[in-house]
Amino acid sequence: MATVALGLLAFELAGENAGRVLGTALAIKMIAYVGIAPLAQALLGKYPTKAVLIALDLIRAAIALSLPFVSEIWQIYVLIFLLQSASAGFTPTFQALIPDILPDEGDYTNALSLSRLTYDLENLLSPTLAAILLSVMSFHWLFAGTALGFCLSALFVMTASIHGITTKITRPFLERVFGGTKRYLATPRLRGLLSLNLAAAAGSSMIIVNTIVITRSGFGLGAQSVGIALTAYGAGSMIAAITLPRILAKTGDRMAMLGGATILTISMFAGGFLFANTPTFPILLVLWFVAGIGYSATLTPVGRLLNRSAHATDRPEIFAAQFALSHACWLVTYPLAGWIGASFGIPAAFVTLGAVAAFAVVAGLLLWPRQTGGILEHDHTNLPADHPHLKGAKQGHHSHRFVIDDLHHHWPTNG
Numbered sequence: 001m002a003t004v005a006l007g008l009l010a011f012e013l014a015g016e017n018a019g020r021v022l023g024t025a026l027a028i029k030m031i032a033y034v035g036i037a038p039l040a041q042a043l044l045g046k047y048p049t050k051a052v053l054i055a056l057d058l059i060r061a062a063i064a065l066s067l068p069f070v071s072e073i074w075q076i077y078v079l080i081f082l083l084q085s086a087s088a089g090f091t092p093t094f095q096a097l098i099p100d101i102l103p104d105e106g107d108y109t110n111a112l113s114l115s116r117l118t119y120d121l122e123n124l125l126s127p128t129l130a131a132i133l134l135s136v137m138s139f140h141w142l143f144a145g146t147a148l149g150f151c152l153s154a155l156f157v158m159t160a161s162i163h164g165i166t167t168k169i170t171r172p173f174l175e176r177v178f179g180g181t182k183r184y185l186a187t188p189r190l191r192g193l194l195s196l197n198l199a200a201a202a203g204s205s206m207i208i209v210n211t212i213v214i215t216r217s218g219f220g221l222g223a224q225s226v227g228i229a230l231t232a233y234g235a236g237s238m239i240a241a242i243t244l245p246r247i248l249a250k251t252g253d254r255m256a257m258l259g260g261a262t263i264l265t266i267s268m269f270a271g272g273f274l275f276a277n278t279p280t281f282p283i284l285l286v287l288w289f290v291a292g293i294g295y296s297a298t299l300t301p302v303g304r305l306l307n308r309s310a311h312a313t314d315r316p317e318i319f320a321a322q323f324a325l326s327h328a329c330w331l332v333t334y335p336l337a338g339w340i341g342a343s344f345g346i347p348a349a350f351v352t353l354g355a356v357a358a359f360a361v362v363a364g365l366l367l368w369p370r371q372t373g374g375i376l377e378h379d380h381t382n383l384p385a386d387h388p389h390l391k392g393a394k395q396g397h398h399s400h401r402f403v404i405d406d407l408h409h410h411w412p413t414n415g
Contacts, residue, residue: 001149002064004130005142006076013073021073025080030334032084033327040089041320042176049097050162056090057154064147068140092319097162099307099315109245109304116241116300120234127227180317183404184325187309188411189254190318192368193302196261197326198333199360200298203264203291205333206271206353207233210341211288218346219281232285236292244300253301254368260297261361267291268354276347309403376402378412 006025011018044052063083070076102108130142184190207230215225240260247256267290274283302322310318333356341349377399383390392398402412 001126001130001133001142002067002146004127004134005139005146006067006080008139009067009070009076010073013070013076021076025076026334027331028077028081029084030327030331032081033088034324034331036085036088037092037320037324037327038177038180038317040085041092041180041316044089044093045176045316049093050157050160052093053090053097053157053162054154056086056093057150057157059086060090061147061150061154064143064150067143088323092323093316095303095323096306096316096319098303100312101162105304106245106249108307109248109301112300112303113241113245116244116296117238120238120241120296124231124234176317180314180319180321181325183310183314184318184321186404186409186411189305189368190309190322192254192364193257193305193322194325194329195360195364195367196257196298197322197360198329199261199264199357199364200295201326201329201333202337202353202356202360203268204295205330205337206268206349207288207291209334209337210346210349213341214275214284214346215281218275218279219284221281225281229281229284229288233288233292233295236289236294237296238292240293240296241300244297247297248301248304253304254370257298257301258361258364258368260294260299261357261364262294264291264294264298265354265357265361267294268350268357272347272350272354275350311403311405314403314405375399376412378402 007018007022010021010025014021060083063079063086067076067079070079098111099108102111133142133145184194211229211233212226215221215229219225244256251259267287271287274287306318306322307315333353336356337349337353340352377397379397380387380390380393390398404411
């Protein structure tokens with residue numbers, strides 16, 4: 001609802017320049033996500049998780065209530081930056097908390113599937129709800145609806161049985177800011193995940209940015225065609241989310257995620273071929289449906305990878321790193337999709353984003369070896385023989401479930 005209201009507010013203040021204002025606001029959103037998430041974890045990690053989530057929800061509600069009163073464009077930019085900065089603190093903290101509530105991996109996988117379904121349903125239902133409300137009230141009241149959503153979120157968190165982890169801060173501040181990213185990039189499967197983030201961003205950016213161009217300008221259809229096309233995309237994503245828990249139990253994360261990214265890549269190249277010839281609206285719907293399957297299969301299992309790649313005390317920093325780095329991919333692919341489509345045409349945009357996705361899939365294959373999980377043998381030449389971590393080890397050599405942490409700075413290359 002806030003996105004719809006923000007577009008109308010930009011038009012009220014800027015008229016025909018509303019698109020530029022809204023584009024700048026969305027760029028500010030991505031910059032806040034990339035820059036603030038690790039910083040927020042470093043600042044907020046020492047406080048009780050429940051209190052942090054409630055406080056950030058209330059801050060977001062207060063900012064949403066302030067938006068109807070802005071009278072200058074720069075005020076929109078400031079409030080959007082503050083709102084998305086609060087979200088950059090909230091979302092990774094929330095995501096990192098779920099494995100504590102659902103420690104069983106099967107339950108956690110089902111939770112990730114339900115979470116993906118929730119995102120897709122929200123994308124489908126919120127514009128419809130906004131349209132219904134706009135028929136009986138001013139768009140300014142949509143911001144009140146957004147604020148109400150944040151307040152309800154705070155209420156749910158307040159009444160939930162959450163036993164968050166409050167860590168004793170021992171590392172320097174800069175290490176807390178950048179430590180999660182360093183550990184993320186030092187973990188092979190997470191380097192592969194970063195590549196798959198780029199593939200997912202490439203495919204989805206093409207859909208989000210250019211659907212309206214394809215349906216309205218390319219096919220000459222009405223506004224409802226945009227919603228129908230995005231519904232096909234969301235339907236594919238939801239079907240993949242429903243079936244993924246069973247698929248993951250058989251294939252594991254690597255095969256499922258690389259398969260999803262490959263499907264998304266193929267759909268982009270197929271779009272380039274089809275739209276260079278005689279495309280039709282039904283073809284677009286099928287293409288978007290398949291792309292939705294690939295997108296969801298690529299990103300739904302992400303939480304499982306992050307959970308396996310950090311101790312519970314370090315998990316919020318790893319989730320914050322994923323949040324920042326994945327949105328950095330979007331920061332590249334969003335303008336790329338729009339610029340290529342506007343300058344060289346929709347077929348060129350399909351092929352370009354498909355090439356980016358294909359590069360990312362190949363990089364993911366190379367960066368994410370098959371055997372990077374479970375118990376790994378390794379040596380500790382940097383620790384004294386009587387160190388507690390080496391209890392039972394022979395000459396500093398032992399094995400255990402391996403994650404990058406303060407005692408393990410590099411992934412073992414042997415064993």
